[in-house]
Amino acid sequence: MQLVTTKVGPFKSINALQTVNIDPSVTVLVGMNEAGKTVFLQALEKSGDAIGASEFNPVEDYPRKDLSSYLREHKTKPAQVTSLTYRLSQEELNELNGILNTKLPPDFEFSVNHLYDNKITILISVDETPVLASLQNAPGLSSDVKTALASVKRIRDIPTALTGLGLTDKDKSWLETIHERIKKTEWNSIIEAEAWEWLRTRMPKFAFFGEYELLPSKMNLADLANRVTQLQAWKVQNPALSARAAPKFLEPHHLGVLALLRMADISVEDFTKSGGYEPLKARLESVSIRLTDQIFDFWKQNEDLEVEVDIKVDPDDVAPFNNGPNLYLRIKNRRHRGVSTPFRQRSRGFTWFFSFLVWFDSIQHQLKTGRELRDHELILLLDEPGLNLHALAQADFLRYIDELATKHQVLYTTHSPFMVHTDRLHQVRVVEDRVKVGTVISDNVTSSDRRTIFPLQAALGWSLAQNLFISENNLLVEGPSDLLYLKAMSSILEAQGRVGLREDITIVPAGGLDKVVTFIALLGASGLKLAVLHDYQGRPEQKLEDLVKQKLVSPKMLLDASQFRDLKALGKSGRPSDVEDLQSPGLYLDCFNKTFAKQLGGKKVTESDLPTGDRILQRIERYLTASGTLLRPSGGFNHYAVASSFVSNPPANVDPDTLARFEALFRAVNDLF
Structure with missing residues (x-):
């Protein structure tokens, strides 16, 4: 059974009713601090707390601004x-259709x-027609x-319909079973009541885990035993009251230690028995x-950690730790000599x-009550799981959540971009x-505030950064224009049966030389070439x-455009050059003129119009400035527009010479990989 939709509110900071669709496996609540993520989980927990310790309290839970007016009508x-x-x-x-003969x-x-008085109402609709048809066909009826x-519409109307009929013994026995079914409920629809009785025992319970449930560093066992005794005595004195009404003898950290003891099959009374503490310590x-x-099935950050348990008496400690x-x-770290x-x-x-594993085992144990726990009988509510984990450790924890979701629906809150699957934004x-x-x-x-969705944007940005490298071999270039020219020229060469860029090499535009350096520094150790x-x-x-000196990249993996500009000195750096300079000036100017034909008013710029210089881009920009030609408000021209035109309308x-330069470049790049 799965939770599919929730309607919550008014509740604490949720002033107006909020309808939330719940994913069949994992639902992620993303938002800023104090936005109300935890409040939503608390509302669900109080709707069906797995351990029966939480319930709604209007003074605590009803929105404070409207509390006074609400309390006047709460009781009625x-x-x-x-x-x-x-x-x-x-x-x-x-199974249900088979038991009740429904469809x-x-x-x-x-x-x-x-409701706020912790009572419930049920909305359920079950057609009684198939059930009545089955009853009508019961063997032995007259x-x-x-x-x-045949004319009865409800099971509850059957006795009235049979009044005055001469019933056989078989009819009377059958009618008695109908009377018994009717007596069990005051519901108008008998079959809906019976369906609910079947459903309510299978409804999943909510289990909330947050910061307060963490295990403590130490606990006095005599004090713990005394608290357990006080709680048991209170239950004996107040048998009509639920556990929710009990004083707070046991706080979450007490329950955590009790759970750990239970897992070791130890009761607090065992510490008062003779026989020493060594057997108990060994079991813990x-x-x-x-x-x-x-934990280490999913924890990959430091596998030298282990939890160490000790039991000892310290009469010099402060109360209550000086008593028994x-x-x-x-936590022991073997990496640092234990x-x-x-x-x-x-x-x-x-x-x-x-702490979560101890708590989770305890919850499951309390629900079993002598039977096997069914899958999806628990819905896990995790408040900021992995908050203190390193980004990569959060990715490990996401795998653990996916493992939990195979048996339980999981709802968790986060504001970390690394706790969101970017391929599951639904x-x-x-x-x-x-x-x-x-x-x-x-x-x-x-329609959400940019601050709220920032973790999603950051997650997408991280995913894009990772997915840019879609092959093992990657050629980093400074900008998207470089990518376009290389792709276009590779296609032209291959169409002529010459050497182009290998298909298993991905061109990655970094957005400038500074970002190229950052990409290498951050991602060069990721096993990518x-x-x-x-x-x-x-x-x-x-x-x-500097990257070469730091051995983050081999010098042979660094190529510059000038190494392929002079066909007589291939492989040697020469005059200042951009990738655009691997084209002949006439070829580049032809594409430039087509791109800006409207702005140039029909004029075609030729190489003789340009001032002298090494780089075609700088020469054109100087010409535009000198001639007073304005192609964009900031001056210069859009380099990417020319590259885009080159690709969309190849020459x-x-x-x-242009073909030879690019072919030499592609041969060199191919050889690097």
Whole structure:
């Protein structure tokens, strides 16, 4: 059974009803701090807390600005706070239809509305017609009963319809079962009531895990045992009250330690028995080792960590730690000769992961109650998981969430771009705190505040940066114009049966030499092969020389445009050159004139019009300035526009020298890989 839609509000910062579609596997709530992400999870938790410890309290939960007016009507007309809609799996539908003789459709859904007085109302619609048809065909019924049943519309109307008929013993026995079914409920529709009785035991519960559930670094076991005793005594004295009403004898960190003890099959009373602490410590260490090993299936950042458990008495400590044995949890780092630190003081991400596994096991244990826990019986609500993890560790944690989602729906909050799958943006719900409106939750990112969707933009940017490198071999160039010329000339050469750029080499425009350097520094260690083709200023580029000295790139992988300009000195850097200078001046000017024909007013610029110089781009810009020709407000001209024109309308004829220069360039690049 899956949660498909939630309607939440009013609740805390959610002033107006928010309808949120829930993904079948993972739903990600993205938003700024204090936007209301955690509030949404809390509303779900209180709608069906797996351990029965949370419930709605209007004083705590109703929006404060309207609380006074609401409290006046709370007792007589409690407001709805959530409405949760569920959908059955095909297997569940088949089972339910088989048991009740219904014909529920594949898209059958039902809703449960939760009120502020912690009562519920049910929205369910089940057609009784198939059930009545089945009852009418029950074996052994008399023809009079079958005839009477033909006009019945509800199971509840069957006794009235059979009044005055001469019933056989078989009829009477059958009618008694109908009476029993009617007596069990006051619902108008008997079959809807019976369907609900079947559904309610299979509805998933919510399990919330946040910062407060982290295990402590140490705990006094005598104090813990005393708290457990106090809670048990309170339950005996107040048998009619739910556990939710109990005083806070046990806080989340107490429950975490109790869960760890339970996993080791240890009760707090065991510490008061004779026999010493060594057997108990050994069992706790065994559990810690098992959990640590489980973490390392997904934790790849530092595999030299382990959780160390110790039990000892310290009469010199402060109360309550000076009374009897204390349980100590520490994290040991074998990489640093086994140095250990208190559990809460090191590797925040690792402690979160360890604490979560202990908590998760405890929740599952409490739900089992002697039976096997069904898949999807728990919906996990994770508040800022992986918040303290390194970016790459967050990617590891996403894999763990995907593993959890195979058996449980997972909803988690985040504002980290590394906790979002960019190929699954349909799972994202953006959360905003709007002025005079309150928390708003939507799956429409286009209408969201730019600060809210920044993590999504950052995630997309990271993904694009990664996906630019779509092959193992990459040629970095300074700009998109370089990419266009290289692609176009490679196609022209290959069409003539000559050497072009190999297909397994990807051209990556970095956006300037500075960014080329950054790309190499950041991504050169990613197992990718990187070569560079850059413009030449007439002298070596110091930034690239520094990368060579740092051994981040081999000098042979650095090429400049001038090395292919002089056909008599290929491979040697010469005069200042751009990639455009590998074309003959006439070829480039022909494309330039076509691109800006309208702005030039029919005039065609020739090489003789240009001032002397080494670089065709600079010569044209100087000519435009001297002649007073304005092709764009900022001066100069759009280099990319010419390159785009070159690609969209390739020249019919390319001079032999231009072809030779580009072919020499492609041979050199191909040889590098």
